[in-house]
Amino acid sequence: xxxxxxxxxxxxxxxxxxxxxxxxxxxxxxxxxxxxxxxxxxxxxxxxxxxxxxxxxxxxxxxxxxxxxxxxxxxxxxxxxxxxxxxxxxxxxxxxxxxxxxxxxxxxxxxxxxxxxxxxxxxxxxxxxxxxxxxxx
Amino acid sequence: xxxxxxxxxxxxxxxxxxxxxxxxxxxxxxxxxxxxxxxxxxxxxxxxxxxxxxxxxxxxxxxxxxxxxxxxxxxxxxxxxxxxxxxxxxxxxxxxxxxxxxxxxxxxxxxxxxxxxxxxxxxxxxxxxxxxxxxxxxxxxxxxxxxxxxxxxxxxxxxxxxxxxxxxxxxxxxxxxxxxxxxxxxxxxxxxxxxxxxxxxxxxxxxxxxxxxxxxxxxxxxxxxxxxxxxxxxxxxxxxxxxxxxxxxxxxxxxxxxxxxxxxxxxxxxxxxxxxxxxxxxxxxxxxxxxxxxxxxxxxxxxxxxxxxxxxxxxxxxxxxxxxxxxxxxxxxxxxxxxxxxxxxxxxxxxxxxxxxxxxxxxxxxxxxxxxxxxxxxxxxxxxxxxxxxxxxxxxxxxxxxxxxxxxxxxxxxxxx
Amino acid sequence: xxxxxxxxxxxxxxxxxxxxxxxxxxxxxxxxxxxxxxxxxxxxxxxxxxxxxxxxxxxxxxxxxxxxxxxxxxxxxxxxxxxxxxxxxxxxxxxxxxxxxxxxxxxxxx
Numbered sequence: 001x002x003x004x005x006x007x008x009x010x011x012x013x014x015x016x017x018x019x020x021x022x023x024x025x026x027x028x029x030x031x032x033x034x035x036x037x038x039x040x041x042x043x044x045x046x047x048x049x050x051x052x053x054x055x056x057x058x059x060x061x062x063x064x065x066x067x068x069x070x071x072x073x074x075x076x077x078x079x080x081x082x083x084x085x086x087x088x089x090x091x092x093x094x095x096x097x098x099x100x101x102x103x104x105x106x107x108x109x110x111x112x113x114x115x116x117x118x119x120x121x122x123x124x125x126x127x128x129x130x131x132x133x134x135x136x137x
Numbered sequence: 138x139x140x141x142x143x144x145x146x147x148x149x150x151x152x153x154x155x156x157x158x159x160x161x162x163x164x165x166x167x168x169x170x171x172x173x174x175x176x177x178x179x180x181x182x183x184x185x186x187x188x189x190x191x192x193x194x195x196x197x198x199x200x201x202x203x204x205x206x207x208x209x210x211x212x213x214x215x216x217x218x219x220x221x222x223x224x225x226x227x228x229x230x231x232x233x234x235x236x237x238x239x240x241x242x243x244x245x246x247x248x249x250x251x252x253x254x255x256x257x258x259x260x261x262x263x264x265x266x267x268x269x270x271x272x273x274x275x276x277x278x279x280x281x282x283x284x285x286x287x288x289x290x291x292x293x294x295x296x297x298x299x300x301x302x303x304x305x306x307x308x309x310x311x312x313x314x315x316x317x318x319x320x321x322x323x324x325x326x327x328x329x330x331x332x333x334x335x336x337x338x339x340x341x342x343x344x345x346x347x348x349x350x351x352x353x354x355x356x357x358x359x360x361x362x363x364x365x366x367x368x369x370x371x372x373x374x375x376x377x378x379x380x381x382x383x384x385x386x387x388x389x390x391x392x393x394x395x396x397x398x399x400x401x402x403x404x405x406x407x408x409x410x411x412x413x414x415x416x417x418x419x420x421x422x423x424x425x426x427x428x429x430x431x432x433x434x435x436x437x438x439x440x441x442x443x444x445x446x447x448x449x450x451x452x453x454x455x456x457x458x459x460x461x462x463x464x465x466x467x468x469x470x471x472x473x474x475x476x477x478x479x480x481x482x483x484x485x486x487x488x489x490x491x492x493x494x495x496x497x498x499x500x501x502x503x504x505x506x507x508x509x510x511x512x513x514x515x516x517x518x519x520x521x522x523x524x525x526x527x528x529x530x531x532x533x534x535x536x537x538x539x540x541x542x543x544x545x546x547x548x549x550x551x552x553x554x
Numbered sequence: 555x556x557x558x559x560x561x562x563x564x565x566x567x568x569x570x571x572x573x574x575x576x577x578x579x580x581x582x583x584x585x586x587x588x589x590x591x592x593x594x595x596x597x598x599x600x601x602x603x604x605x606x607x608x609x610x611x612x613x614x615x616x617x618x619x620x621x622x623x624x625x626x627x628x629x630x631x632x633x634x635x636x637x638x639x640x641x642x643x644x645x646x647x648x649x650x651x652x653x654x655x656x657x658x659x660x661x662x663x664x
Contacts, residue, residue: 021560028564029571032567033571035575036571036588044584051591055594059601067630076274077307078634079637080278081300082637083587083637084285086641
């Protein structure tokens with residue numbers, strides 16, 4: 001328990017920003033999962049839009065409003081529209097009988113990549129002093 | 138709403154609430170009020186549209202329900218709400234349900250940044266203009282979602298069409314919005330409205346409208362806003378007299394009503410943005426003394442622009458889809474790009490008063506204003522010339538179509554084709 | 555304040571999802587979506603490090619450094635260009651070969 005406490009220094013009551021961050025991050029993460037896991041290609045595109053909105057919210061939380069609006073303008077306006085058009089113009093793949101994923105050992109490798117990457121990041125950041133010496137504006 | 142919400146926050150903290158909770162409650166009340174302004178406003182807008190259009194078509198319009206038919210739209214809304222909610226059997230459930238909600242959501246959000254009177258603004262974002270343009274993306278996504286999820290090929294085609302139209306006209310619209318932004322040097326809507334004051338002998342007449350200084354940008358914005366709001370010369374999406382409805386053909390009852398609401402509010406809000414950017418916002422005589430007067434001016438101006446769109450709806454013929462796209466890409470986009478380039482040059486001409494320390498511009502000189510105005514006059518001339526030629530040709534074509542055949546050879550078209 | 559590591563975990567998660575999609579999916583458009591996700595994960599990291607770095611000038615209390623945001627803007631611009639080019643390629647391949655499955659694009663395979 002001590003190690004967990006040390007790695008995740010959760011305050012007892014989340015502050016306002018944390019209370020905004022947690023649902024936003026959950027939304028973003030679930031949408032990001034749906035982008036790669038949902039079998040329907042159009043649902044993937046919709047989930048991508050959700051992820052992009054969530055990331056824009058994260059930017060707004062990080063006080064980069066201009067970047068947040070640019071994200072919505074560029075990504076949601078143009079890129080997601082382009083992707084949706086491309087999906088609908090190449091419609092044959094939407095209802096194909098083949099499996100959606102290839103047979104690479106990708107799944108296993110990526111499982112390791114996901115877990116290892118998250119653990120590594122968390123480890124590094126928890127050990128550095130960045131969390132403690134937050135530049136309070 | 139800034140003044141109002143800070144007053145409410147003070148009141149709540151006085152009652153013993155912690156500061157954060159008071160702010161959250163005040164903001165929630167403000168958001169609730171603004172979200173309810175939307176539907177009520179839409180009832181007024183629809184009634185106004187029906188009354189004015191019927192006067193133009195030599196009819197009386199709705200006059201049965203309530204005094205002068207004032208309650209007609211309320212009755213219509215109740216009828217729509219009580220209708221059966223039908224979902225096509227093979228529709229995609231999630232996207233089908235989300236699309237109408239998103240369309241209303243995206244439109245109503247823009248109320249939050251509108252500067253309706255001095256200090257009356259939900260949030261004075263420092264990227265307010267960009268925020269307003271970014272909201273359009275939600276409308277696009279909802280159109281695509283509705284078109285695709287209905288599982289109807291006509292709905293899908295209409296969804297493609299509306300996305301193509303909105304994307305094409307978004308570009309000249311955003312660029313025209315940035316012409317006044319370049320002059321003011323701020324994207325805050327409050328600052329943009331405040332910059333349109335005109336003080337003569339110490340009295341603020343409030344007539345320094347950017348529409349006078351930049352008529353070209355205003356015309357381009359107005360045309361693009363008509364297309365963005367799917368108003369009449371550009372309402373190919375649901376040409377009521379010619380086609381079935383657009384991407385919302387499979388929707389019924391309340392969901393259909395939500396699309397309807399979003400469309401009306403969108404065209405009204407685009408007019409309100411035109412008021413804020415080009416027609417002085419809340420500016421007018423005696424606004425500095427009585428801030429409430431600013432709200433009155435704003436509402437009058439916004440409804441004036443809305444009446445103008447109704448007038449256009451009642452008089453102009455619909456244009457073809459290829460003409461519409463060609464007009465956006467071959468006329469509006471090059472012109473507005475040239476206008477922005479010219480504006481940048483004009484604002485760098487000598488004559489501006491600079492801040493001695495930072496080098497920022499405090500006040501532009503006479504030469505800058507004259508150059509901006511001249512560039513805009515050229516753009517105004519070109520755009521109106523293109524429009525005049527188009528409508529002259531169309532008039533000739535209609536005349537030919539309705540004349541008896543034997544007369545065609547006799548008639549001499551003036552434009553030469 | 556939100557601890558920096560929360561942002562990093564989120565960024566890592568989004569990046570890993572994108573990596574999974576880019577490696578495993580058959581559909582070329584889905585692969586492109588995975589790449590967009592990866593770019594977004596990187597962007598979150600850039601902006602988070604920018605925000606938690608030393609950006610305030612002590613004397614004037616103004617935000618003086620914007621490098622993280624500028625980097626993120628560049629990434630967004632590159633992503634837009636990449637999506638345009640990539641989707642154009644995919645559409646033209648689809649017109650030629652009637653497929654967008656990466657497994658079947660094996661013209662150069664001996």
